[in-house]
Amino acid sequence: MSKRETYEQETEALLSPILAEHQFELVDVEYVKEGGTWYLRAYIDKPGGITVDDCEVVSRALSDRLDEKDFINEAYVLEVSSPGLGRPLRKEKDFARSIGEEVDVRTFQAINHQKEFTGILRSYNKETIVLEMENQEEMAFDRANIALVRLSFDF
Numbered sequence: 624m625s626k627r628e629t630y631e632q633e634t635e636a637l638l639s640p641i642l643a644e645h646q647f648e649l650v651d652v653e654y655v656k657e658g659g660t661w662y663l664r665a666y667i668d669k670p671g672g673i674t675v676d677d678c679e680v681v682s683r684a685l686s687d688r689l690d691e692k693d694f695i696n697e698a699y700v701l702e703v704s705s706p707g708l709g710r711p712l713r714k715e716k717d718f719a720r721s722i723g724e725e726v727d728v729r730t731f732q733a734i735n736h737q738k739e740f741t742g743i744l745r746s747y748n749k750e751t752i753v754l755e756m757e758n759q760e761e762m763a764f765d766r767a768n769i770a771l772v773r774l775s776f777d778f
Contacts, residue, residue, distance in 0.1 A: 630654045630663065630695055637688040638665055641681055647673070650706040651713055654699070661699035663689075666706040673705035712772040718747045725775040728754065730768045740764075741775050 624632075631652045642649050650666040667673055667681055682703040689701070712718050712726065721744050728740045742754030742762065751763045752772065 627654045633692070633694055634663060634665065634685075634689070637692065638681070638685060641684045641688070642667060645669075645677070645680065647677065647681065650717070651711065654695075661697050662702060663695065663699050664702045664704070666704060668706055668710075678703045678705070708776045709773045712774070718744070718752070718772075721774060722746070726754065727771075727773050727775045728752070728764055728769060729771040730764065731770050732768055734764075734768075 631654050634652045634654075635649060638649055638652070646669065648668045650668050651664075652666075653662075653664045655662050655664070665681065665685065667677070669677070682701060685703065686701055689695070709727075710717075712721055724744055725741060726744045728742075730738050730740075732738075734740075740754065740756070740762070742756045744752065745755050745761060746753045750766055752766060752769070753761050753763045756762050
């Protein structure tokens, strides 16, 4: 397991009791380096949406627990936020909740000279996801070739 995966898993374990206490849902945790700075990000949600005050409560509690455990060697910035409109689908529960919803799929390798697709999520398993495309035909995507799946949104 990579250092990044270890940090993300340990952070999830610290977050679980905090989120349970407030009846929030953990959407994702990521540990990434951007522009020379490490970021530890926790995305949380609840019915009706997350507020800034919700993020502050979780951030303070998580920061205290991270200071106690002190398992991250590098300096980092902690961010707690909602997943936003373009919510990524990463966990099985995200896919299950999104059946019948319009999603955007970005692939690593082009399929018919295209890397971005939008359709209705019809099914998924460990190997593939299936979208109903605009022409009402189904298209299966190999999950190993998927860079990103997120809820679609129009303005």
